[in-house]
Each structure stands twice: as C-alpha cells, then as structure tokens.
Amino acid sequence: MLKEQKIITSNSVERAMLKVPREEFVWPEYKERAYEDSPLPLGKTGQTISAPHMVALMLEEMELKSEQSVLEIGTGSGYNISLIAEIVGNSGRIVTVEVDKNLVGFALNNLERTGYDSYVEVVNADGSMGLPPNIPRQTYDRITVTAACSVLPVILKSQLKEDGIILAPVGGPFAQRLVKIRKGEQSRLTETTITWVSFVPLRSSYRQWN
Numbered sequence: 001m002l003k004e005q006k007i008i009t010s011n012s013v014e015r016a017m018l019k020v021p022r023e024e025f026v027w028p029e030y031k032e033r034a035y036e037d038s039p040l041p042l043g044k045t046g047q048t049i050s051a052p053h054m055v056a057l058m059l060e061e062m063e064l065k066s067e068q069s070v071l072e073i074g075t076g077s078g079y080n081i082s083l084i085a086e087i088v089g090n091s092g093r094i095v096t097v098e099v100d101k102n103l104v105g106f107a108l109n110n111l112e113r114t115g116y117d118s119y120v121e122v123v124n125a126d127g128s129m130g131l132p133p134n135i136p137r138q139t140y141d142r143i144t145v146t147a148a149c150s151v152l153p154v155i156l157k158s159q160l161k162e163d164g165i166i167l168a169p170v171g172g173p174f175a176q177r178l179v180k181i182r183k184g185e186q187s188r189l190t191e192t193t194i195t196w197v198s199f200v201p202l203r204s205s206y207r208q209w210n
C-alpha cells in the first residue's frame with residue numbers, strides 16, 4: 001500500500017520494510033496493531049514509534065547506501081535503526097542515541113531478538129549534543145533525528161560529512177517541518193522542506209520551547 005501511495009519508491013526500502021518485523025518492536029500490548037499505519041505508544045514513556053508511512057518516507061529521503069555511517073537521535077523501539085541497518089549493512093558504523101534509560105533497555109532487547117544488535121550500537125545519552133558530545137570532527141554520512149527540535153542542534157551540522165544528509169523535524173511542539181539538509185562542496189549546506197510532520201519533542205538541555 002505504501003508503494004501504491006508512492007511513499008516507498010526504492011527497492012531497498014521496500015525490501016527492508018518487508019523484512020524487519022515491526023511486531024517485535026512495538027510495545028507488547030500493541031502487537032496486534034503492529035501493521036496499522038499509525039504511531040503507537042511506547043509504554044508509559046510518553047514516546048511513540050512512528051507510523052510506518054512516516055518511517056518509510058524518512059528512509060527514502062535519507063538516500064541510504066551500503067557502507068555509510070549513520071547516526072540516529074531517538075532510538076525509541078529500535079525499529080527505525082534496524083531498517084537502516086538492513087539497508088546499509090554491517091560495513092558502515094550505525095549508531096543510535098537514546099536519552100531514556102528504560103527505552104535503551106527496551107530497544108536493546110528488541111535488537112537482540114531480531115539479530116540487529118550485531119550491526120547497531122545503542123548509546124544512552126542526550127543526542128542533541130551530537131555523538132560523541134560536542135566533537136565536530138566525528139562525522140557521519142547520514143544523521144536522522146526522530147524527535148522534534150525547535151532549532152536543529154548546530155553540532156549535528158558539524159558532525160555531517162561532505163555529501164551527507166541530515167533529516168530532522170524542526171519547528172513548534174505540535175507541528176514541524178521535516179527538514180532535509182545536504183552538505184555540498186566546501187561544506188555548503190542547502191536546506192529543503194519535505195513535508196509537515198508531528199513528532200514528540202526532543203528532550204534536551206539545548207534550547208527548546210519552554
């Protein structure tokens with residue numbers, strides 16, 4: 001269906017979405033709803049696993065290729081990073097950062113059960129500082145933020161390689177623009193808006209809404 005709707009346009013995203021079992025990543029009581037196209041709560045954490053169409057749309061916009069290094073801010077269930085791992089393979093560095101300790105445990109468990117723990121590194125930290133925190137010379141080919149930011153943390157722009165892409169929801173607490181930033185020659189950044197989205201807020205010591 002996501003293919004008919006032209007949300008999935010590439011074979012690699014289609015293959016990954018068919019392969020990674022979403023029911024292994026949703027909170028246990030929502031297992032039966034794993035294949036509905038809606039976001040689902042991650043227990044009582046106030047966080048959600050994004051709807052499949054949003055996950056697919058973001059994966060397409062990331063233009064993932066094998067051997068890339070990828071950083072995700074906001075591990076949640078580990079579903080999105082498993083899809084990324086499925087597309088990129090285990091020759092690149094694939095890291096995901098989660099601020100909530102309980103969700104780190106939940107995601108690690110899901111990754112172990114599905115076998116993606118061998119590809120994916122999960123770090124318990126505030127991803128708005130980048131990874132490692134505030135070290136601009138550690139760079140990635142792709143960075144994806146899966147929580148809403150009032151402004152994109154500047155460090156993430158420094159941690160992006162040339163030809164790299166950042167995808168992040170930027171805007172207010174209820175609606176954000178899904179922003180795609182590409183780093184071109186001489187580190188020139190170009191920004192486009194893909195669509196409007198609604199993500200849970202990034203929890204951060206970085207400037208957010210009050």
Ligand code: SAH
Binds near residue numbers: 076080081100128
């Ligand atoms: N990508 C996830 C869904 C993310 S929901 C999935 O596939 O399931 C957003 C996640 O971002 C939540 O788990 C939330 O705890 C996390 N988060 C919020 N602020 C964060 C921060 N500053 N650093 C890292 N993770 C953060």
